[in-house]
Amino acid sequence: MNKTHTALEDSNQESGGSGRLYMLRPFYFVLLLWVIFWADSRFMLDLYHLGVLPGSAAGMFGIFTSPLIHGSLMHLVNNTFPILALGAGLFYFYPRIAWKVIIVSWLASGLMTWLIGRESYHIGASGLIYALAGFIFLCGILRKQANLLALSLLVVFFYGSLVWGILPIEDTVSWEAHLGGAFAGFGLAIYYRKSPPRSKKYSWELVEEEVEEAESHDDIPEEIWNREAWEEYSGSNHGIRYIYRTKEPDDLNADS
Known part of the structure; x- marks a missing residue:
């Protein structure tokens, strides 16, 4: 059975789901990493x-699994809080493209690591973190919106030191994954620069938008505007009347 929804119902469903899940989704992912x-x-x-092993055909499997593996407790702890913060920001402001950004970032950072990485196993979710940070930061700048700029500034303030992670400074740090993630995040921000972020709308705005859209297609939903019923009502004896009474001369004298 087909089912129709009004714009208001769809918005309520989306906002309710987003309100419950924008923090739960990154939390579940972090929980999976800890398990x-x-x-x-x-x-x-x-x-x-299961990490990425550059130059090896078998090592390409790590493109899909390396973000799930961490080498030490400190490694996992250092990645936990950025994933929670950046993941929540991504799902809150960009719920429609969040999964696309994550999937592309995941694969792109892993592929670049396999192409340019040193001959060693590269593991950890750092590449994904760099991609999310780059995406959120550049989106805030490109869109020039106050809430997104504020989020970008928070990213710079809390994770500004991430920029050093793309340089080959420490032998035990996969700067290749960081660099691949940063490039992926910036590229996605440019690609989705015209994709509108999440915005809260009031019920009357949603109804007006649906009416305008329906009128443009000459197909107004019955629940918003029933043209036949209105014409029948306006042509009947039940129309709206404005009644007034002029003052009689005696009333004028009384007022004076």
Whole structure:
């Protein structure tokens, strides 16, 4: 059975879902990372083999799995809070393209690591973090909106030191993944520069938009505007009348 929705119903459903999930989604992902790390440590699984191994055909599998694996507790802790903050910001302001940004960032950072990385296993979600930070930061600048600029400034303030992560300073840090993630985030911000961010609208604005859209297609939904019923009502004896009474001369004398 087909089911129709008005703009107001769709908006309420979307805003309600977004309000519940924009923080839960990154939380669930972080929870998954902690469960994987616990299992790896508890059962000595040596999951680092699931990382990206540049130059190896088998190592390409790590493009899909490397963000899930972390080498130490400190490594995981350092990635936990940026994922929660940046993930919540992404799903809150860009709910319609959030998953696309995550998937492309995930794959692009891993692929670039495989192409330019050193011959070693590259693991961790840092590439994804750099992609989200780059995307949110550049989006705020390109759109010139106050709330997005504020979020961009927060990204710079809290994660401004991330810029050093794209330089080959430490041998144990995968700057290749960081660089790939940053490029992916900037590229996605430019690509989606015309995609509108999340905005709150009032019910009457949503109804007006649906009426205008329906009128443009000469197909007004019955729940918003029933043309036949209105014409029948306006042509009947039940029309709206404005009644007034002029003052009689005696009333004028009384007032004076």
